[in-house]
Amino acid sequence: MTTSDSLACPCGLPAAYHACCGRWHRGPLHLRAPDAQALMRSRYSAYVLDEIDYLLQTWHPGTRPAALAPNEPGTKWLGLEVRRHDRQDADHETVEFVARVRVGGRASRLHETSRFVREEGRWLYVDGVMDA
Template sequence: MSSDPCPCRATDPRPLAYAACCGRYHAGPLHLLAPTAEALMRSRYSAFVRGDHPYLLATWFTGTRPADLEPGPPDLRWLGLDVRRHAEQDPDHATVEFVARSKLGGRAHRLHETSRFVRQDGRWFYVDGDVG
């Protein structure tokens, strides 16, 4: 539902509703137009949570984008996102370090990644990332 808290858990200063946060980039007039690399990364996390594979592919840089995405395991649950750092190298290149927590088969997991982003024609795209 659009008034539910956003999966990315962004605050301003209170938790933002999905429609006012990542939902506006998933559909509507701002579709695919996240204004920063961090906003794109957050919207991609929310797309993973919601199983929105078309959005994930549309926001993936063409040079590194896979042809298709496999659905995640049915018992995968995303538990939270912690953005550690956002840095712009120049107006069209940025990195975002984050930790995403999930649970699969009763076991907790953490994905700690520093992702690279590029802006082309005014749109940010995920390029790749270093897991560490």
């Protein structure tokens, strides 16, 4: 166990990182997020921790970018609020969230409603609509 494994999970749930999002980031390949909200929380934690490979692996290939840049120096993720998690059917869910971040001393918030799809038993981020 690394030092970061014993820290609180960045996603905001009351669990240690290794028992929360860390199990999705570094767990066995058969271990997958059980629903879109768990995947979204794990993706937020991946942004916080610069787990770029995980972000790309959990992004639907039809909308996935070729690459992602790591956090800029001075970036501090400040928290996540999940506002809504809706299931449209067994393989389609949406999650509305607000993520707060400070880059170079300037704080901002990302308010998005994200779409997720389950393919071959695995949840993937498709895309999102930024809300005001």
